[in-house]
Structure formats: C-alpha cells, structure tokens
Amino acid sequence: MNSSIRYDNCDVAIIGAGPAGLAAAIALKKKGIERVLVLDREGEAGGIPRHCGHPPFGIVEYARVMSGPSYAKRLVKTAQQAGVDIRLQISVTNLGQNGSLSLATPAGTIDLKAKRVLIATGVRETPRAERLVSGGRVLGIATTGSLQSMVYLKNMIPFRNPIIVGTEIVSFSALLTCKKAGIKTIAMLEENKRPTVPWPIHHSTRLLGVPLLLNTQIINIIGSKRVEAVQILDRRQKIREIICDGIIFSGKFTPESTLIRMSHLSIDPETNSPIIDNFGRCSDPAYYAAGNLLQPLNMAVNCWREGRKTADWIAKDLNDAP
Numbered sequence: 001m002n003s004s005i006r007y008d009n010c011d012v013a014i015i016g017a018g019p020a021g022l023a024a025a026i027a028l029k030k031k032g033i034e035r036v037l038v039l040d041r042e043g044e045a046g047g048i049p050r051h052c053g054h055p056p057f058g059i060v061e062y063a064r065v066m067s068g069p070s071y072a073k074r075l076v077k078t079a080q081q082a083g084v085d086i087r088l089q090i091s092v093t094n095l096g097q098n099g100s101l102s103l104a105t106p107a108g109t110i111d112l113k114a115k116r117v118l119i120a121t122g123v124r125e126t127p128r129a130e131r132l133v134s135g136g137r138v139l140g141i142a143t144t145g146s147l148q149s150m151v152y153l154k155n156m157i158p159f160r161n162p163i164i165v166g167t168e169i170v171s172f173s174a175l176l177t178c179k180k181a182g183i184k185t186i187a188m189l190e191e192n193k194r195p196t197v198p199w200p201i202h203h204s205t206r207l208l209g210v211p212l213l214l215n216t217q218i219i220n221i222i223g224s225k226r227v228e229a230v231q232i233l234d235r236r237q238k239i240r241e242i243i244c245d246g247i248i249f250s251g252k253f254t255p256e257s258t259l260i261r262m263s264h265l266s267i268d269p270e271t272n273s274p275i276i277d278n279f280g281r282c283s284d285p286a287y288y289a290a291g292n293l294l295q296p297l298n299m300a301v302n303c304w305r306e307g308r309k310t311a312d313w314i315a316k317d318l319n320d321a322p
C-alpha cells in the first residue's frame, strides 16, 4: 500500500487510520472530495480495534456484533472501496501553518501540503514511566494496548503470572485477554476504595478467581532482568510483596497529543486535547480534530460518528472556500 505516494497537494490529509479517521475519510469521498489521504504510523490500518479481540463493535455501523479485528478490517475495506488512499508506516512528525505536514516514512522525511488536515490520533494508556513507580527497567511490563498487540497481532505471550494495575473497563479487557491467552492473572490492584468500573462488572474477578485488592498501591518493582515481584502498600498501610512475572499498567487514558503540543495549535492544558470550535476546527482553521483525541475513552461507534460529522464540516468548508 505504500508504493508511491504523490506528495503534492491533497485535499484532506487524515492523521490516524482508526474508526474516527477512516469514517471521516469514507464520508469525505462520498461527498465528492477527490484527494483524501489517510496516514498511520502502524503497519496495518484500523486503529485500536485491531487488537481488541472481543465484541461488541460494529452494531450501528454494520448492523452486526463484531470483534475488534473484524470491525477494523471491514472499516478498511469500506474505505478502500470508497477510493480512500491509505498510507501506512508513516508517522506525522510536525504540524506546520496552513496544513503543511512533515512525515517520517521508511524512505526518509517528506513534506506534504493539504488543504485541510483532520487529526484523529486517539489516546494512549499512561505507561509505567509516567506513573512514577520505583524499581529497575525490567522485562515484563506492559499496558493493555501493548499486551493485546503482542497476544493478538504477534502471537506472543509476554508473561505467565502478571498483576493488573487499575480497574477501568480496559483493565477488564486486559483480564479477558490474559484468560484467552492462558495467562493466569495473580491479582488486580486498585488504588481507590472502590473499583472504577460500574457495578457489577468488577464481580467478574471473583468468577475468574482473581483477587481484587482495593485501596492498594504498587510502590516498587523487584527483579534484575525481568519482573520477579512487586511491593504493594495494602489497605492497612502495610508493605508486602506479591510474586509475579509481569505487570499490566491499564487505563489512565490520555490524548495522543504530542504532535499538537509541539505545534502552533492551541491546546487545553487540563485535558491535553486541542481546543476546537463547534465545527471541530482547531485554532488554525486548516486543522480539525475528532475521535478519542478529544474525549478519552469513548466507544468506537461514537468516534466513528464524530469522524463522519467532522467530515461534513470539512467538506462544507472546502466547498465554500473561494
């Protein structure tokens, strides 16, 4: 798919081939916008659903219950059938004035000028480095995203007996992924007094035989080459050790807004998302934003809807332009 890119002007460049970016691209093509280019740093299009090996996806979009990977494939196929140009293994590294982009490609750095740019870069979980947990840099530490990409996309088993830190919906997705891969979760840790997920989801830990430790914090990682144990501060404020060979730091989603922070676009310091107007337009009117980047963490269908809605505004903007 990456053979020859025409790096001259394009009508709309979309950064991110997840549900928001692909839905916008399909809608733009249907509205008659000619040159719509979707760029993604990954080797496969589809965004996060590619490695969510569970339902429910696609109920509104395709009137059926699909797993994440089937949904991602279907979205990509719909986009290709609509004539969207999807380019992979391309990281956008700079957002310049009026839609001038710098791209890092396997062939080197390239500049692209687009009449409009839609930023749909999604979210990421907060990794260990940003959680300030002490201990060495050892193997066996993952986020839900990296675990699922190892298990579902690379057929790898990164550990056998991990603990999961967090009790958001995504933490339970990690729990199910472990179960599916034959990985035995040792415990689930939550620093607050109550689990983050609504009742009764957290009871699934009991069904799966996984202890749920509330009011408990991970304070230190022990191991020379890989994780051998963790020290926790339990609900009685006592320090104790749990033997495990892996840690999944789940949730605490934050917008994937590195590009925006480095650019001239205005950003909301509290949410870390770009500031947009009622039409999804950023402080530089050549740029728009949509999807999870604006409201972590939403269901795929909402990002898909938002992508389509933002495409309407972009198409109108282009058609009204002198």
Ligand SMILES: Cc1cc2nc3c(=O)[nH]c(=O)nc-3n(C[C@H](O)[C@H](O)[C@H](O)COP(=O)(O)OP(=O)(O)OC[C@H]3O[C@@H](n4cnc5c(N)ncnc54)[C@H](O)[C@@H]3O)c2cc1C
Binding pocket: 015, 016, 017, 018, 019, 020, 021, 039, 040, 041, 042, 046, 047, 048, 049, 052, 054, 055, 056, 057, 090, 091, 092, 093, 120, 121, 122, 123, 144, 145, 170, 173, 174, 256, 259, 290, 291, 292, 293, 297, 298, 299, 300, 301, 303
């Ligand atoms: C573990 C988990 C389970 C989930 N389960 C469900 C579920 O069951 N049902 C449901 O409806 N939703 C679910 N979701 C939510 C759903 O996956 C998201 O709402 C949806 O993927 C968000 O779409 P998006 O297009 O905004 O971003 P994403 O899907 O995150 O796509 C963003 C894309 O941008 C690319 N990108 C980022 N930066 C750059 C850059 N600089 N250059 C080029 N490309 C870049 C990324 O590679 C990525 O492909 C789940 C999410 C997670 C994490």
